[in-house]
Amino acid sequence: MARKEPGKIERIAADLRTKIEKGLYAPGSKLPSVSELQAAEGIAFQTARDVFRVLERDGLVVTRHGKGSFVTPFLGKITRNGTARYQPAARSEGGARGAFEAELNRLGLAFKRERSRPEISRARPPRDVAAALELHHSANALRRHRAMWAGRNQEDPEEGFVVQLATSWFPLDIAGGTRLEELDTGPGGSKSRLAELGHTQRRIRESIEARFPTAVEAEALSIPEDRQVYELVHHAYTAEDRVVEVAVHVMPANLWRFSYTWELDGE
Numbered sequence: 001m002a003r004k005e006p007g008k009i010e011r012i013a014a015d016l017r018t019k020i021e022k023g024l025y026a027p028g029s030k031l032p033s034v035s036e037l038q039a040a041e042g043i044a045f046q047t048a049r050d051v052f053r054v055l056e057r058d059g060l061v062v063t064r065h066g067k068g069s070f071v072t073p074f075l076g077k078i079t080r081n082g083t084a085r086y087q088p089a090a091r092s093e094g095g096a097r098g099a100f101e102a103e104l105n106r107l108g109l110a111f112k113r114e115r116s117r118p119e120i121s122r123a124r125p126p127r128d129v130a131a132a133l134e135l136h137h138s139a140n141a142l143r144r145h146r147a148m149w150a151g152r153n154q155e156d157p158e159e160g161f162v163v164q165l166a167t168s169w170f171p172l173d174i175a176g177g178t179r180l181e182e183l184d185t186g187p188g189g190s191k192s193r194l195a196e197l198g199h200t201q202r203r204i205r206e207s208i209e210a211r212f213p214t215a216v217e218a219e220a221l222s223i224p225e226d227r228q229v230y231e232l233v234h235h236a237y238t239a240e241d242r243v244v245e246v247a248v249h250v251m252p253a254n255l256w257r258f259s260y261t262w263e264l265d266g267e
Contacts (some may be wrong), residue, residue, distance in 0.1 A: 020061075020071050028071060034069075057224075079258075091192070095187055097185060097188070098190065099189070104150050110150065111154065116149045120144055120182075120183070121143050124140055129169050140168060144166065148162065164250060174194070175194075205235045209230070210230055212226065217229065227251050228253045230253055232249040233248055234248075
């Protein structure tokens, strides 16, 4: 029996995927337009659009309204080592301002600090965050929110791509008027500043779920709304079992991998 030939969409998408993986289209480079692909392959306009949708779904392509389709800037995975990333030596390695920057450094990527400038405010947190921080539901907390950029060229201010959205909340009785309200929290990031304030974090609890992004999140991450993201909720506890930080990270599923290591008791 003759093998069934793959459909046009799958065949053309597979050809483009191979060219991307071989480096014929480099990360971040512009791909042919829908009209150009239509003409080159002799296919309908909608078929050409569907080819790009397949590659977007696979996380290989991003389409920017009015600008065209581009190879995703980073084809690998950023590994988030959930076991070791918050150890003091790990999060300040090489002068990093926290665990995220240290992870990028290990991949040979640059943390685009200027493009990742946080929005800092005193605001009312969501009810679940307020409850975790033991705040009245109408009370304010310190909020640090930013779109976090990575890139390959630290010197080029225009180069880079957003790899996650992060919103951190801190109780004002601890963080108010401290360096946590400044743009640059310094080496080691917020956890080192909390330790200096006498609130060293001793236990971390994180929960992760996959979901589809909101329209606002998809736009900020430059991904289609039908591409899944991970939502990671982070609670940090002191030795007295007080939660002194709640952070919510929204991360494109095609960019991130989670790694954990445990020591087990003997049988």
